[in-house]
Amino acid sequence: MKPQNKKSWRYILHEIIYEADTPMGKLFDVVLLFLIVLSVVLVMLESVKWIDIKYHDILYFCEWVITIFFTIEYIARIITVKKPTSYIFSFYGIIDFLSTIPLYLSIILAGSNYLLAVRALRLLRVFRILKITRYVGESNKLAKALRDSRAKILVFLFAVLIISIIAGTLMYLIEGEESGFVSIPVSVYWCIVTLTTVGFGDIAPVTPLGQLLAALIMIMGYGIIAVPTGIVSAEYTKSMGKQDVLGKDYVHVNTQDCRNCGARKHRDDAKFCHKCGNELHPGINPET
Amino acid sequence: MKPQNKKSWRYILHEIIYEADTPMGKLFDVVLLFLIVLSVVLVMLESVKWIDIKYHDILYFCEWVITIFFTIEYIARIITVKKPTSYIFSFYGIIDFLSTIPLYLSIILAGSNYLLAVRALRLLRVFRILKITRYVGESNKLAKALRDSRAKILVFLFAVLIISIIAGTLMYLIEGEESGFVSIPVSVYWCIVTLTTVGFGDIAPVTPLGQLLAALIMIMGYGIIAVPTGIVSAEYTKSMGKQDVLGKDYVHVNTQDCRNCGARKHRDDAKFCHKCGNELHPGINPET
């Protein structure tokens, strides 16, 4: 934050909204966090018929209070930020907008109660606030571990998908419609349900052959869950405790030996023996 | 335990109740453990209709015997302990109280059979006795591993919750009431059931889009279970591995070098060089 005229109200406002160091900033974040959670709770309660009927007015009123607060906040963010456009089209800018607009739309457009559910996305705003908590370090570590094993996990999920499609097709052929395997997509869905050990049971094989294949799928699923876990464990162990093993204090050495003193394990780029100072001739040694 | 008048019956009683070194103390613990388990079994059996009808009197009698024993024990604990109040309002003090009172209340108040179930909390008292077993070491290690990864697991559970709420809202919009997704809270509940791979199947998606989203949720759940596991594995490997390596056959060494022969990696507490026997001067070496 470049120092600027302290008197500027925009500067102060910016500090309150974007920073969390000042008491005001902290307060703002706490209030915002409270309102976000409250608003999400409201969305949930509204969806419960009997609550909506009984307390509709209160819910509606709270919703308006929150929406107005969010509107003000949204405008304030646009005003105070340096490059408004870059904020508006940023991830959080869009989330903020989507968090604010639904209620207004619900007045204009009829039957846009679907839009209201969009407000659940307000939850994503929590992350911005959490940015300032002590847990951010941990979550970054987790995120890193996941990012590092992204490629591996993609490969894994891809394998899961292929297994599911092929096994799903087989189940469709074996079980057929009367057991609920009405189509290959449904069978594939069932395979994923089974492979991930969720097992709803809304669809279940009844023929001996189908049950045999199902058993194989389950055991496979039971076994391969070890793979992502193994990956993350390994990545995590690595990220946690390896850099103190392989740090700047280790170099790769080769097996050439000094023809003067016979010392081995020289640095790959060693020109002289570390033991007797005799010149090395890596060129001659085929292994180097 | 400060030594005090050995004759004092309160001292002896205290030793029996709180210590486990004396034969009497051991016996007391065993009896207590037996009665706790028995009483919990009784609570369970009472809840089974036909057993309650058939053996009501026996159960009731046993319950009274146990309650009276616990009452005496509770009083004894208060008498023998140094600061009764601090015991009464301690975790175990409250548990002991709650373990004792229900039956008495059930006489005074009618239809307080709910209170009787409170007796299941007696189970928590087991931990106090287990404090003395050989497993306490292990459980402490486990507890430590969990405590160390507390922050990470909280972050993880928080992420699970957010995913569930957003995915739940989507499922509510996609599936609607006729598939059992009667409200967002219920959908969120279903999401947790699915994400944790429990999958009751009392609610299950029927629309293709819903099943697609469900499949994504499952695969996500199947994948991210790796995260807590990875965390605990890593934490645990760390906490275990180091201390395991630091067994009797390994000692920590520092990087100070002997100014006589330049030998390095001396024990932290080394006074003389292990190579030339020259005296070391750790004091001078800042790093030691």
Added chain:
Amino acid sequence: MKPQNKKSWRYILHEIIYEADTPMGKLFDVVLLFLIVLSVVLVMLESVKWIDIKYHDILYFCEWVITIFFTIEYIARIITVKKPTSYIFSFYGIIDFLSTIPLYLSIILAGSNYLLAVRALRLLRVFRILKITRYVGESNKLAKALRDSRAKILVFLFAVLIISIIAGTLMYLIEGEESGFVSIPVSVYWCIVTLTTVGFGDIAPVTPLGQLLAALIMIMGYGIIAVPTGIVSAEYTKSMGKQDVLGKDYVHVNTQDCRNCGARKHRDDAKFCHKCGNELHPGINPET
């Protein structure tokens, strides 16, 4: 195996039955393995109504062939072994007996078809034969890893049980009978089903509060599955390679003691005591 008269038929028989090095011994094991698997398949097929009706005679005949073979084998084992009694009352001795007797009993006693299922225990005999396969090494490693973390896993399972009992009691109070939580034992059963993420769905909470608690139990179960995994992973990683855990700051020390100051734990290559600088004489110390 002490060398004895090679001509002795008992010796040869013993070698065939108990050893697997000779071609005959190998053949015997293969035949036995085949018959065990076959007999278990028979037991399974018999339990399938329509198969039993259709092929009863064939199954029955095969069963007799196998039983007679096992009888002969059992007697042969008793004859050839040094201490018959110790074999008869050994684990495998009892298994062998139980594998052989049921069919004979089924003639004497009526309606002892339950006994026939005991033949499934024959499967356990497979392990004796597997003793000779290349997989035994792996299985020993696994067994060791499990044995090493036995105490930890017991603690873990005990915790799971306590959680289930307390949560089960709460669910019983919250949900009550109409939702299928007819008694505390059943609720505890449901809790275990849920905590282990099995989730049959034959019993499922219907009240909002019940579903909330259920969600907590699931997330708990989803989280704590990390614990046993972490334990085994760690144990296993350890048993596999503890050198890896060694950082650069640790050196191996031996147990020789300085005959001047009695200090122990010197570096393996130490020539002088790190404590008093007195010269060490590793050569004399047998252990070094």
Added chain:
Amino acid sequence: MKPQNKKSWRYILHEIIYEADTPMGKLFDVVLLFLIVLSVVLVMLESVKWIDIKYHDILYFCEWVITIFFTIEYIARIITVKKPTSYIFSFYGIIDFLSTIPLYLSIILAGSNYLLAVRALRLLRVFRILKITRYVGESNKLAKALRDSRAKILVFLFAVLIISIIAGTLMYLIEGEESGFVSIPVSVYWCIVTLTTVGFGDIAPVTPLGQLLAALIMIMGYGIIAVPTGIVSAEYTKSMGKQDVLGKDYVHVNTQDCRNCGARKHRDDAKFCHKCGNELHPGINPET
């Protein structure tokens, strides 16, 4: 690929089909990948009644287009490859054939719609193309980790199977037919469903004893899932991490710098600079 007459159309065709370095080769792979995925989607859509009825002609037409393309490709592969026979009977050769033939057969043979599902196997062809992607490295690593722990996982699955058969037999005896445990194979199937924590709930124990055993099976399954995970984790950690970091090819280096050439990172025991051969004086450098 031995260099041969560049003009040969067969050589060019071979390069397009089998190599992926040339732009044409890349294009070919992309088109092929697209067609494979499309064809599998077609197979799935066809299986959905209402889609098949509504868009039958379009699906059928697309199917023919793809089949003809695959036919041409198949022939091209045979022509261009050096040893046609060895290709035809190779894994991918057979897959390619099975991917092409079904539609033709469906004309000749009536009601061979089962054959059509065989086209789902086309998915396997994807792997050939993926050979060229950046993920192949990861998947190889995964494959290696799995291959390394193959023996262990087999032992594990074998144990699971034995547990399931014995527990299944017990459940069959305890629960009997009215609870859905109609035969031992079905009970074993149920045991696998339970042990793998899938838990469909289509079959569930109703007797107290059955539920108790079920609870034990679940807890066992919940516990032993740790085993494969532990194995893979360990194998993976090993294969990934440490031994290639702290293997024999690495030595610890320090930060002292040669006062002649300023080179750093000398072996701890280096007496002479590895770069210029100048003598080092570790003693003087405070940090060493």
